[in-house]
Amino acid sequence: MQHLQQLLATENSQISQLLKLSLYGLEATLKQARIEYPNDPGKDLCENVILEIHNLLEPELITENPENVVIDEAKPDQLLNVLNELREVFNTDLELNFYLGNAPLQSQNDGDLWNEIHHKLLRVPEDLATNWKKRALEIAEKNGANLDYVNLEHLPFIKDEIIYSGLNGTVQARGLCLSKKAFFKSEIAPLYNSEDLQLLAGFLLLYTKFIEIYPDLHHALKSVFSFDVVSLKSQPEQRQLYLEALSDRLQRTQKTEENTDPIINLRAWIDMDEAIHSLVFVPPAERYSWWGKLQQESRRILKKVANKAIKAGHDVKIRQLSGLYADICAYSKDDVQLDHGGTPGEVLACLRLYTRINQEEHPGRVLFRSLR
Template structure:
């Protein structure tokens, strides 16, 4: 704590300003997560952590640190100089108008679909990516409106749209997810491309061409999931075999992040082996499991079903429907159901480890179907959902 206080007290230090901004961001994130998960075993300790952060951010903390390290008392002028420096740093952000506009306090749609949030980025390129990633969770019509607006605001800052420097993710088809920027602001865009490389954690490239079309698509979906886990700070997982009692943030929990990725890769490999076996029921069960892993990569609140993320996840569900059809053609009695609607109407088809949330959606409604309900030759396999708590 001593060194943190001393660094915060450093005059005209960009590093000190970054630390202060980061502490404010950490404080806001902890408060938000604590509100979402009030029964979490770390909630009480979190209160103490928040008090420590607040004590660091109080001006008196700066006084004490300065007294200890320099045996002097900061003057009013010194504090004024520090505030001026912080203001200069803020002014260096060219996308200030965009940051101000993309505010849940000013747009009811943002708070409805994204929950209450504070943008954390301290640089233009990071802010562009952070906002674009949030837009991917909005319904298409609202997302398209925001896509136009954020580009207009960037152009007002003398930046230009740039699609020549996109990060490319492997997919069966080409799609621009969002553009980058050039000119006064340099920011990378994101796109899907048939020419991009798969994440090597998923599959060696020389094996890809020998796969069926469904498994090729699955390899791309899994690779994209891993890429977003590495880039998207708001992602959580709700995979029951990894942690069944809560929705776990990934960026702040490296252990859960590692376990989720390992489970995702393992289920993908199991699906490969099932496809090689040729047994339709083995294939179907494997696809139910990998579909669950993909759909358990979630946000809080979950992305709208009509969003880019919603459409992305539907692709594994469409393949799953084809696997059901194949099993039925072989005279198996098979039924699957994607659980939706009012939770009270479907809870008898789901597991005992459904996950309630207090944000987003309509109280009592299912917000996301993590695992489909299945009945295979008389054997029942419960589904699993995230739902909006009515309490």
């Protein structure tokens, strides 16, 4: 343990950085394994290992509650009774089912139900999500619950944003927000100086936390598993492999920032963008949902990197593949077919952009809905 601490504290060390990123991924994997295997004989030791890793990476616990408000956590045995109406109308909404599939809500108490619904709303178009947030609040307030802007779980990212508020009163539920303070308290934030690289580091930290929160996340990163979309819940070993690949691509992108060749830098950004967009839901999130817009931040920066290469005299074309699959399949390769979600015959998500760099074509990769 002493040598681990010394290596982690070593400044300007690529090995130290690699160790930190690997430990973040291992921490996330063990937390999920603890949930999935509650009767495992190694559960108690697993708790201790998680605590040791956390103490190595985060000597100061990232908790935001500046007013020192006493938070009454939602009790596990808080039965589903106050928000029963909300559950029923959510499960039977046909427009939501189009984007989310027909899987019913699983929560067994009011606090968890509030979170599960708002998690799902991150995947639907923002106007639909906004209307449903208002409707959920009306039902909650009618039954004696109130919005709580203090009891929030803070996720590290490069901006501050309340994703959704918690509840107090008849229902105790914790909300969710993005936090710059949590990001800059992390061990890896100081390793990246530019805003663009900080965005990528923010994705790594945020994804690590999201994978803990969302049991229905999948990945479709070809370099890790090339044949299908993989559930991170049913195959926990894929969680670690995906996070390791994401951190590896982040490090490669950082190294190319020091390279004067804009094409080498561009290729690294394309690979990193693919890794970011390969963390998906099934059905995939709608492009103009909160989740879709979050991932588009990567492509916004990627366009800047491509423009630098163009200004340097290179012939660069980048295309995000969307619309009818029959119209774009000539520009993609190793695509993954899904049999539900979205409109049959259409692209559901563009995992990797199609690019043409100095007359050399590189196919993209998509998830698409089968015609059946």
